[in-house]
Amino acid sequence: MSDPVEQLLAILDLEKLEEDLYRGVSPEFGWQRVFGGQVIAQALAAAIRTVPSERACHSLHAYFMRPGDPAVPIVYTVDRIRDGGSFTTRRVVALQHGAAIFSLSASFQKREQGFEHQITMPKVPRPEDLPHGEALEATILKNASPAVQRYWQRPRPIEFRPVILKHYVSGEKLEPYQHIWVRCRGEIGDDPVKNAVVLAYLSDMTLLDTALFAHGLSVFDESVQAASLDHAMWFHRPAKVSEWMLYTQDSPSSSGGRGLTRGALYALDGTLVASVAQEGLIRPRRG
Template sequence: MKDAADLLTILDLERIEENLFRGITADRTWQRVFGGQVVAQALVAAQRTVPAERECHSLHGYFLRGGDPSRPILYDVDRIRDGGSFTTRRVVAIQNGQAIFSLSASFQKHEDGFDHQVDMPDVPGPDDIPHGDALKEKILEHAPAAVKRYWQRPRPIEFRPVMLDHYLTENKLDPVQRVWVRCNGEIGDDPHLNAAVLAYLSDMTLLDTSLFAHGLSVFDERVQAASLDHSMWFHRPIRASEWLLYAQESPSSSGGRGLTRGSLYDQAGVLVASVAQEGLIRPRR
């Protein structure tokens, strides 16, 4: 996939039955399906069983097995509850008769209420840091081969890291990351679609932050890394085609697992979503 149009194609699930949907994987060059794709497709399946005026305010998922990119994925939706204010759905993603991912999502009609947020970190804007060919050249000149391959791949999400040290050094760094992200192309104003695209991109760069304190990255062949779970809270309206600051920190790693928390702000400093993920970060034996 190279742009928003490709991403929207895989998010347009085929309805097989009332509560059963089928999704495809466009990029079949990976060994397993990208976790953000499964989260986003499962969210889309849940959205299609919920009234349009109710938007997702939280989701919680578990990655159970690696997905096979050469085969379609079935999404079975369980309509847990339709309440006066909240709607709850459970989705199981299935391949080869086995569950590969489970999702619980809650939807709410719009309400006014108390409103506060923490401030956005003070960082350079997306146009004030290296980007485009200048960013690629800076990374490709000194980076390991795996990092070079990653940056040479086209993708539907554009991101501009505020810090580059973790790509270029094996020094132990503070487990903190700041990166500007956006969908590579216009996707419109549909809140459901913007939430799904945000869910897709939220799995990018997150696991890597938990390895900074150890002088490692997910590209390092000495590390076995995989997402174990993924949670999101949607706070305010989202425009995934516009720049969002993804501010991440990893408060802990232990027992072969690393925890990372993320906050997504728009350029006006508005906190639009929060993310948390625990991942497997195990030295390869």
């Protein structure tokens, strides 16, 4: 399967092994470990399979325990914690080689009307006004490390248009925040389940970068050991991931070998669709 969007949708369409038991596979990227966003999205997809369609996920909280092995399938077990009058709770554990590599708790709610407010989307250049395609890649890859070049040259299901490129092309210590326009490279329609799981998939992208800006480093730096430790996400309103969204991120703190990052995802019209928080391992690589 050569189309990266079709491949993404295929790996998020889990195989049902038994009631509350599912199996997912990884794409053949040649990575040493499974991308964290893939495990988040697959676990969410497993949980959704056990919840009535009229209830949508409003939040998830997850922990990464071990690196995932991309060479073997991941088995997801779903525990039906509670089915209440308004809310449904599920717990998902991802297993490989007989051990847990990841756990996720997700809460679902029947659709309701209530109070409405949101903070305003930052004013930044729109995606059509930013470098993209060959111009963007040429700027980033001009003096980039081999790891960065491999990342940007590989076909990806998610397109990025960073508002600021300085951290890609210099080792200068910068303020720990960034704005990136993101979208799925293909049309996936209005299906709320597909949009939710792809949104969860892309929510893990670029966050740890933000925590390293203050130190003049990136997750591609060979001197840095970086990995997601936990991930939380709140789904405020329906999203259409085939349309541009602004992913605004900041990192309020790093300490103890960990960096904390926060993110907000806005639709092109300024609607806040989701909020994200993540703590990741960021420390000098030993040896």
